[in-house]
């Protein structure tokens with residue numbers, strides 16, 4: 001097993017065992033529920049927006065290690081960011097997850113999230129990793145539900 005794969009597994013397992021911001025958020029003013037029928041993952045995202053900025057964020061849900069760790073990393077990544085910054089981050093995450101294996105992506109903005117880049121080799125896992133992001137964007141848009149159908 002290569003070093004990057006070991007690191008990937010360690011980070012994913014750490015976030016799965018100890019999910020960050022894993023709670024329903026009191027006073028949340030944007031929420032959405034996401035469902036990935038391909039794996040059975042469920043996630044709820046709670047955002048407390050003040051003006052244009054995410055003041056606090058939480059999530060709840062049940063799913064595989066990839067979906068849980070992705071949601072956990074997401075909450076750390078979006079706290080304190082503006083909706084425009086989150087849209088820009090989403091675009092990079094989306095690019096990373098859906099790119100052809102081995103091709104480049106803009107990794108400068110990603111930090112720890114880059115650890116999920118290995119997922120793009122496994123098309124069925126892309127939806128697991130993308131679910132929380134999909135749900136986050138639904139919440140920001142004011143949609144209550146985010147479900148993968150394709």
Ligand code: ZN
Nearest residue numbers: 039041064128
């Ligand atoms: Zn999954």
